[in-house]
Amino acid sequence: MIGLEKNDEIEVTIEDLGSEGEGIVHVNGYTLFVKDALPGDTAKIKVIKAKKSYGYARLMEIVKPSEYRVEPVCTVARQCGGCQIQHLSYEQQLVYKQNKIFNCLVRLGKFSEQQISNIMEPIIGMEHPYHYRNKAQFPVGKDKAGNLVMGFYAGRTHTIIDTPDCCIQAEVNSQILGIIKKFLEKFRIEPYDETTHKGLIRHILTRVAYVTGEIMVCLVLNGTRLPHSQILVDMLQEVKGIASISININTDKTNVILGSRVELLWGKPFIVDYIGDIKYQISPLSFYQVNPLQTKRLYETALAYADLSGNEVVWDLYCGIGTISLFLAQRARQVYGVEIIPEAIEDARENARINGIENAEFFVGAAEEVLPFQYKESNGTVGADVIVVDPPRKGCDEALLKTILEMSPKRVVYVSCDPATLARDLRFLCDGGYELARVRGCDMFGHSGHVETCVLMCASTKRNQSDV
DSSP: OOSOOTTOEEEEEOOEEOTTSOEEEEETTEEEEEETOOTTOEEEEEEEEEOSSEEEEEEEEEEEOOTTBOOOSSTTTTTBSSOSSTTBOHHHHHHHHHHHHHHHHHHTTOOOHHHHHHHEEEEEOOSSOSSOBSEEEEEEEEOTTSOEEEEEEBTTSOOEEEOSSOTTBOTHHHHHHHHHHHHHHHTTOOBOBTTTTBOSEEEEEEEEOTTTOOEEEEEEESSSOOTTHHHHHHHHTTSTTEEEEEEEEOOSSSSOOOOSEEEEEEEOSSEEEEETTEEEEEOTTOOOOSOHHHHHHHHHHHHHHHTOOSOOEEEEESOTTTHHHHHHHTTSSEEEEEESOHHHHHHHHHHHHHTTOOSEEEEESOHHHHHHHHHHHTTTOOOOSEEEEOOOTTOOOHHHHHHHHHHOOSEEEEEESOHHHHHHHHHHHHHTTEEEEEEEEEOSSTTSSOOEEEEEEEEOHHHHHHHO
8 A cells, every 4th residue: 555545635647547437547556546537637636535456536637638638518527427438539439448348358358469459340439429319317306405406317326417408318308308397396296305205206208219200208206197297298299209208107115217007198108210121119118229320330230240141040139129139030031039028028029010020039038048948948959040149238147158059059149238248258158169250349328438349259160070
């Protein structure tokens, strides 16, 4: 320990960015993480937490800014927890995310730098990295003065930062929030208080279909009815494109935003959007990618990596509402989708039906249970030419990875939202006889530290020979 303690103030030059977009500096071998700092910043910082080998510090003053520092578009970017790196130029954000994938594969996956350099393709960036999100969940509350606020939580807190104009959300949200705020104030309808479990309005959920322009508004209630709801319906119909207005019932003492029960107030129970030529019905409870333009480019990459000729059997694991499954079904002989959420599978089946896709079948259950069961029950006759996985942040269960190795598909396409767990799972599959062939990042979440990655793995020559 070098003697750094809480409340110490020092001047440093930031060296690197961490996994969540925080600045990193080493002081005599001691690592400090500094939120809002960028590589190249010379800054005065204050230690706010000191552990044995690392600590956290607050950015107090920028003495000399990094050459990559820009002025955030959003006036509350530093307070809000939604955009960790809006103060970093977008070009450099892409460099950061490309390096993040590369470093995880090398350091955690134990692949050589040369190997990854040879197969890694340029990251897919956005043409316009603003107003790209088609879904927002705004918590509603009161500030210290008792004023009604709607926005987003400050980082690692449940303090609501009033954000009427979010630069990464759909622009129409400002109009929607303004109408709802006026309605709540007029009828003195109280927002929810997490401490007392009193108050009615918990969150406001909006979805905006990129292609069709249809808009959904859903108010999450700590109760079963919304007083004067017809007046709000009439007010919201002023919004161009409004197609669905509903309430969601969530009376539990929980941080989970949505309850399981939805009641329609007006319009349709869903909105319709497209990714490519595939049509999707999206309800308040549906999982649907939040960046439709980049989703299309990500799925096109996955489809290209799958290299389908029309004769393949494909398994799509963690399939959600069938977004990737239906893309694949356009070029495969048969697609099987697996998802643990029953409502998502219902959506997937309905989306297959409305698109006239008959070569996609869906199973409810955990992928690590369904695939091994189907494979063993068939005595190994249920095969796969291609397996696509798009797991949650925790990655794939080891039982699933073992079954993939047993089934020996020619190609595995792995779509990941976390480069760290991706690296771990790729190492497992490569140790089992697969080889990395292509890697490409896709920026789905501009101004945040998150990045999606698409990887192609092929059965190695040695593995193919051993299977003969």
